Amino acid sequence: MTGEPRIGDVFGEMLRDAYAVHTGIGPRPLVGGRLPRPVIEIIERDDGLINGAPAAHYLDGPQDWQPYDHRAVDRARGATLDIGVGGGRIALLLQERGVPVTGLDTSVGALRVCRHRGVRDLVLGTVDEHAADGRRYDTFLLLGNNLGLIEGRHRAAAFLAALAAMAAPGAQVIAHGTDPYGTKDPVHTGYHELNRRRGRLGGQLRLRLRYRELGTEWFDYLVCTAEELAGLVRDTAWRLTDVDDRDAPYYLATLRLAG
């Protein structure tokens, strides 16, 4: 056998199990049918790198967040679209503050967890699919490193066009990114070099997620500097108006509708 996973809702299955562990309700993963097994998100990169990380942080309350998450949430105003709503941690705080928030995700399982936790307005789909729904937003949130969803040079323009199509006048994007180039680890610097040789941005990761017997298809996820982002935003409807890098290498980029 090849060891290849079956394609499925990796993120949703993982989040369902993490939520069962978090609440103590429902079947929880066990080792040998007896000892609890922590829920681990596994991310493979196409050069063979693999990393696991506990999934519990998707359900963390604000007291466990990083400082940039708090600053990002404080910037949300008006009708807000939380893109990649995940376990709903950001949307729940916005709701509590009375900010009208919609959670968007491509994972049915993630939306089920959000619903159960009390997120009221949820949409299944990509930004392109949701753009066809005719709704308008004042704030678009790309948190949890989800600036990565712009994928790379080609996809960035279409992604930002979909947001522009849903944008109310004066709308903003608040995106969490990471500068990938601070490392000296040859596993990473070698990958950045390889990427450039194949005509990609250095931090344009080709990834898939795995959880138990399931995997996603391989997809691009962009880790880029604020300077690279500025280049990608040029010639779109958006302008990069602010970069908050107080927690470097992590940063919050603010885009505003041009003109």
Add this chain to the structure above:
Amino acid sequence: MTGEPRIGDVFGEMLRDAYAVHTGIGPRPLVGGRLPRPVIEIIERDDGLINGAPAAHYLDGPQDWQPYDHRAVDRARGATLDIGVGGGRIALLLQERGVPVTGLDTSVGALRVCRHRGVRDLVLGTVDEHAADGRRYDTFLLLGNNLGLIEGRHRAAAFLAALAAMAAPGAQVIAHGTDPYGTKDPVHTGYHELNRRRGRLGGQLRLRLRYRELGTEWFDYLVCTAEELAGLVRDTAWRLTDVDDRDAPYYLATLRLAG
């Protein structure tokens, strides 16, 4: 690219990082060069199943062990070979108690961690390689589920013969196993069925370990019942004299030299 790992000392690299986290000394894995990244062991099965688990337990002190580990250690007497010594947790307690213990492992990195933690007698190699060294033992320990090292029908006989070649008169094997058949999870019951159809024992797992850019070759690891073990021990130099299943589905099997 294929996403295939490079073959290397997966366990040793993982343990080195887990030990750095444990002690707070030396370079520790980080996310984005800044936030600590927990060390996760990743195990792939050849049907595409993948699981991650925190590696910290390899360094746990006795206060964090499962009860069967304590009962196993209490049975060690005389010159003891800890097979798959790993991070040395078992060997360290035996040393403290004055039991003469030798740690055997195929991972150079694991032996380095053991050495640093104070395990005095360490051997690099397989049981077959060590059998050629002419040393004799009264107790062989296969803890941390390492009964699995007997792999399956074919390898079990050769593995037990290697132990017999190193056995002092009256020697014993204390092995920790798990009954794999209590589960109703189709991911596992289907795999057991598939295994039987290809002429293997139900719980004869085909696995590889991965850590960062490294992977092992695919190898067999046997999870079997005490009854299946009894069948594998028949026609060897050993007799299955005791099964302690107080923590079922986990059990401790004791083998003694026949005759």
